[in-house]
Amino acid sequence: MHEKENPGWSHMHLSPLRELRGFIEDPVWTDVRLGDHLTMGGWALDLDQDLVASSLLS
Amino acid sequence: MHALNLILYVSFSTGVPVGRLEIHIIHFTTGKRHKSANIPEVQLELAGKYNRPFGTHIEIMGNYLVILLAHGTSLRNFQTLYLVDWIKGHVIHVSAPPSITFVCLLYVLTSRIATTLLRKYLFPSLDIHIRGHLRFRA
Numbered sequence: 001m002h003e004k005e006n007p008g009w010s011h012m013h014l015s016p017l018r019e020l021r022g023f024i025e026d027p028v029w030t031d032v033r034l035g036d037h038l039t040m041g042g043w044a045l046d047l048d049q050d051l052v053a054s055s056l057l058s
Numbered sequence: 059m060h061a062l063n064l065i066l067y068v069s070f071s072t073g074v075p076v077g078r079l080e081i082h083i084i085h086f087t088t089g090k091r092h093k094s095a096n097i098p099e100v101q102l103e104l105a106g107k108y109n110r111p112f113g114t115h116i117e118i119m120g121n122y123l124v125i126l127l128a129h130g131t132s133l134r135n136f137q138t139l140y141l142v143d144w145i146k147g148h149v150i151h152v153s154a155p156p157s158i159t160f161v162c163l164l165y166v167l168t169s170r171i172a173t174t175l176l177r178k179y180l181f182p183s184l185d186i187h188i189r190g191h192l193r194f195r196a
Contacts (some may be wrong), residue, residue, distance in 0.1 A: 032087075
């Protein structure tokens with residue numbers, strides 16, 4: 001977990017649908033970074049909408 | 059979205075007095091601005107004072123965000139609730155915290171002494187007269 005600097009997250013694609021579609025590969029972490037000059041406050045995640053709402057203080 | 063994503067970590071701060079408070083609408087998988095959001099950065103006006111760290115809690119309800127902002131001073135805490143349409147990108151409603159004056163006035167008016175003193179002026183006894191005779195008193 002980061003403190004203040006470099007806010008963001010990492011996610012991994014674990015859907016079995018990828019194997020069914022022929023994508024056989026080792027899952028890897030994908031980093032998402034939002035910017036060094038921002039401080040992330042609260043956040044909420046909605047996977048169905050591929051949505052993150054985050055309060056950023058600047 | 060059918061993919062199962064696992065969020066590993068999210069950085070956050072304990073909060074400090076800041077110049078601007080923005081809600082960013084972004085894609086979880088890329089971190090880019092969300093394509094459905096007309097305005098990717100929604101500015102929130104902060105009512106009330108603060109001189110110490112404050113926190114935010116966000117809930118997503120379809121097209122709307124409910125944002126609870128807890129802030130305050132060493133003397134008093136505030137909680138402001140925002141309802142935001144994240145697709146249109148504007149704040150629909152803000153629950154403004156009551157002012158200090160209003161809170162003090164409310165406290166005085168609801169105190170036992172004030173209630174006793176004001177009752178006979180504000181809520182005089184109800185007399186119902188029928189044909190000139192007293193029939194009911196509340």
